[in-house]
Amino acid sequence: MSEVAKGKSKRLDHAKAAGAFIAKADHVAFHDKRLWDLRSKRDAQAHGMPEWETLRELASGIKEHTLSHLADYLDQFITQAESHGVVVHYASTAEEHNEIVYKLMSERGLTTLVKSKSMLTDECKMREYIEPRGITVMETDLGERIQQLDNQDPSHMVVPAVHKLRADVAELFGRTIGTDPKNSDIHYLAESQRMNTRPYFVREKTAGMTGCNFAVAQTGTVVVCTNEGNADLSANVPSLHIASIGIEKLIPRISDLGVFIRMLSRSALGSPITQYTSHFRAPRAGSEMHYILVDHGRSERLAMEDFWYSLKCIRCGACMNTCPVYRRSGGLSYGFTYSGPIGAIINPTYDMKRFSSLPFASTLNGSCSNVCPTKVNIHEQIYKWREVIAANHEVPFVKQEVLKMAGRLLASPTLYRGTVASLGGALKRLPNFVLYNPLNIWGRQRDLPETPAETFHEWYKKNRKAANK
Amino acid sequence: MKVALFVPCFIDAFYPEVGIATLELLERLGVEVDYPQEQTCCGQPMANSGAQKEAAGAERVFARNFADYDYVVGPSASCIHHVREHLTAIEQSASVRKVRASAYELVEFLHDVLNVREFPWAEFPHRVGLHNSCSAIRHLREVSASEIGATPFSKPRTLLEGVKGIEFVTPTRPDECCGFGGTFSVTEEAVSVRMGQDKVRDHLGAGAQYIVSGDMSCLMHQQGCAERLKLDARFIHIAQVLNGARA
Numbered sequence: 001m002s003e004v005a006k007g008k009s010k011r012l013d014h015a016k017a018a019g020a021f022i023a024k025a026d027h028v029a030f031h032d033k034r035l036w037d038l039r040s041k042r043d044a045q046a047h048g049m050p051e052w053e054t055l056r057e058l059a060s061g062i063k064e065h066t067l068s069h070l071a072d073y074l075d076q077f078i079t080q081a082e083s084h085g086v087v088v089h090y091a092s093t094a095e096e097h098n099e100i101v102y103k104l105m106s107e108r109g110l111t112t113l114v115k116s117k118s119m120l121t122d123e124c125k126m127r128e129y130i131e132p133r134g135i136t137v138m139e140t141d142l143g144e145r146i147q148q149l150d151n152q153d154p155s156h157m158v159v160p161a162v163h164k165l166r167a168d169v170a171e172l173f174g175r176t177i178g179t180d181p182k183n184s185d186i187h188y189l190a191e192s193q194r195m196n197t198r199p200y201f202v203r204e205k206t207a208g209m210t211g212c213n214f215a216v217a218q219t220g221t222v223v224v225c226t227n228e229g230n231a232d233l234s235a236n237v238p239s240l241h242i243a244s245i246g247i248e249k250l251i252p253r254i255s256d257l258g259v260f261i262r263m264l265s266r267s268a269l270g271s272p273i274t275q276y277t278s279h280f281r282a283p284r285a286g287s288e289m290h291y292i293l294v295d296h297g298r299s300e301r302l303a304m305e306d307f308w309y310s311l312k313c314i315r316c317g318a319c320m321n322t323c324p325v326y327r328r329s330g331g332l333s334y335g336f337t338y339s340g341p342i343g344a345i346i347n348p349t350y351d352m353k354r355f356s357s358l359p360f361a362s363t364l365n366g367s368c369s370n371v372c373p374t375k376v377n378i379h380e381q382i383y384k385w386r387e388v389i390a391a392n393h394e395v396p397f398v399k400q401e402v403l404k405m406a407g408r409l410l411a412s413p414t415l416y417r418g419t420v421a422s423l424g425g426a427l428k429r430l431p432n433f434v435l436y437n438p439l440n441i442w443g444r445q446r447d448l449p450e451t452p453a454e455t456f457h458e459w460y461k462k463n464r465k466a467a468n469k
Numbered sequence: 470m471k472v473a474l475f476v477p478c479f480i481d482a483f484y485p486e487v488g489i490a491t492l493e494l495l496e497r498l499g500v501e502v503d504y505p506q507e508q509t510c511c512g513q514p515m516a517n518s519g520a521q522k523e524a525a526g527a528e529r530v531f532a533r534n535f536a537d538y539d540y541v542v543g544p545s546a547s548c549i550h551h552v553r554e555h556l557t558a559i560e561q562s563a564s565v566r567k568v569r570a571s572a573y574e575l576v577e578f579l580h581d582v583l584n585v586r587e588f589p590w591a592e593f594p595h596r597v598g599l600h601n602s603c604s605a606i607r608h609l610r611e612v613s614a615s616e617i618g619a620t621p622f623s624k625p626r627t628l629l630e631g632v633k634g635i636e637f638v639t640p641t642r643p644d645e646c647c648g649f650g651g652t653f654s655v656t657e658e659a660v661s662v663r664m665g666q667d668k669v670r671d672h673l674g675a676g677a678q679y680i681v682s683g684d685m686s687c688l689m690h691q692q693g694c695a696e697r698l699k700l701d702a703r704f705i706h707i708a709q710v711l712n713g714a715r716a
Contacts, residue, residue, distance in 0.1 A: 363650030411526020446693030
């Protein structure tokens with residue numbers, strides 16, 4: 001288990017956090033509708049392209065190939081980047097990543113980091129590391145900035161503050177950046193945030209940071225897809241550009257890029273392409289460019305036979321948008337940078353005990369796997385994780401006991417029939433029988449089925465001669 | 470053709486009428502049906518919770534009961550999906566593999582094996598919202614999934630079109646999960662109930678009088694949600710409609 005796990009092995013209670021979100025009726029209704037709307041737009045885009053399923057096959061194949069030759073492609077990428085004057089660093093852990101960023105800045109006397117969106121730096125808890133050391137971090141993506149000001153993780157990889165209503169944002173901005181807390185006009189709020197963050201780009205002693213959507217081995221290029229243009233400002237204004245890159249972001253050739261670019265924004269937002277698709281390859285004259293290639297558990301995951309497929313993920317968020325559970329739970333209930341179905345299979349690789357409830361926060365409906373542009377078999381991995389978690393005794397005690405009892409009962413026709421015969425009434429029958437009522441939870445918000453006069457088995461004995469052969 | 474009837478445990482206990490309708494329907498269609506009486510459960514409730522060890526006993530009983538048949542037919546997509554794809558807690562002998570390959574969900578069996586399209590004895594003069602379970606859609610592929618842009622098809626709908634008087638209404642999210650999900654319905658109560666309420670309201674909003682499904686577990690959950698909210702929705706299994714139930 002990685003260092004993220006250390007000292008944090010308290011079990012996350014997804015159900016409880018989701019319940020708290022659902023209790024906020026306006027929020028859950030908006031959240032569900034907003035994300036379903038993205039899913040619908042994604043459908044319209046995907047179904048409008050006859051080659052969509054072919055693209056998914058291609059993307060999956062390219063990612064599988066790259067991941068199974070990852071060391072070679074990393075070598076090629078590094079060689080290419082260095083030949084263009086980029087300095088490449090390698091971080092095995094989150095701490096190493098954060099140390100490298102801090103060192104690069106402190107050695108140059110830089111005190112402000114303007115950054116565009118990066119799930120990786122959230123994953124590494126970079127702000128928590130460098131801010132106490134005197135670095136001011138300015139998130140310039142609107143959603144990320146909202147979450148930074150509210151001191152929360154992103155609740156969605158693409159739309160990080162989607163769990164908030166605009167009134168929440170107005171109140172937050174009123175409290176933090178001095179806007180009118182009663183004015184929740186979205187243009188006013190977006191413009192206010194922009195006016196608040198833009199001066200930081202031209203501050204003295206500032207470094208810029210971007211994430212990376214695709215790292216092209218052939219050319220040593222980092223490709224960043226954004227809608228706000230903030231990545232370009234982060235990369236092009238300061239004298240130092242740091243790009244943080246998860247090692248799974250590699251693709252072999254520039255000609256492979258089109259497969260992914262055609263699907264990324266369509267899957268994410270249902271728009272044909274992001275406003276900006278920026279290629280960074282070499283430092284500008286008089287400035288520096290550094291890549292930090294980050295492992296942070298990825299090599300370990302690559303070695304997991306059942307779970308390495310999750311490394312194909314391109315962070316589009318389509319699985320989250322389509323997930324009926326995520327839409328009603330809110331992303332914060334997943335307890336880490338990654339939420340929704342992809343979080344349910346990635347997070348346990350970091351700390352199985354802490355995130356053991358996540359694979360159970362799913363109905364195994366399979367919609368996530370169907371929308372995934374790289375064909376990650378998400379729901380199958382969720383199913384597999386349940387098996388691994390149960391085998392490691394990380395299922396809550398009451399549930400374990402109920403499962404054992406049910407297992408014994410259903411393993412024996414005699415015991416099973418005897419139990420059915422000896423119990424009358426659904427209230428008694430349900431818990432022993434179908435496991436749906438260990439603590440009468442079923443009945444809190446749902447009526448119980450009426451108990452029939454006889455079981456099918458009893459009816460059959462009375463009504464079919466074959467029964468008594 | 471040796472056919473065995475598999476009656477999932479919760480149908481045996483709570484919805485015998487669904488088991489009866491399945492049996493009668495198959496008999497009407499001229500199929501000779503055995504009901505192995507030592508059957509209990511396919512093992513899914515345990516296995517879906519990750520409890521492979523606990524599922525093994527039930528799976529062994531299942532494999533033993535259904536070893537001698539050409540077809541094992543059950544009115545539940547999620548149970549059949551378990552048998553076909555996930556019945557792996559026990560040793561995979563030739564006999565076990567044969568049982569798994571012989572498992573058919575009722576709709577599949579009617580549509581693909583018996584190839585039946587007409588149900589002249591059946592009449593259901595109501596506005597029907599068809600609820601296809603996620604197992605029926607995305608696992609057994611009885612229905613095209615909305616995520617995939619292929620030519621739409623629906624085996625349950627095709628069968629129901631052979632019933633007189635039936636009128637279909639379509640909810641805004643026809644293949645959104647209803648939130649049952651087995652033990653999920655208890656361990657994630659809040660989300661499960663919210664999904665169930667949303668599902669029923671979507672059907673009622675489309676004008677449904679009845680919600681018809683091939684999966685009784687989905688209906689048990691939706692009905693539980695609807696009754697608590699005092700919503701005017703009625704629920705019935707597809708086997709009952711095809712067998713001639715009028716209401």
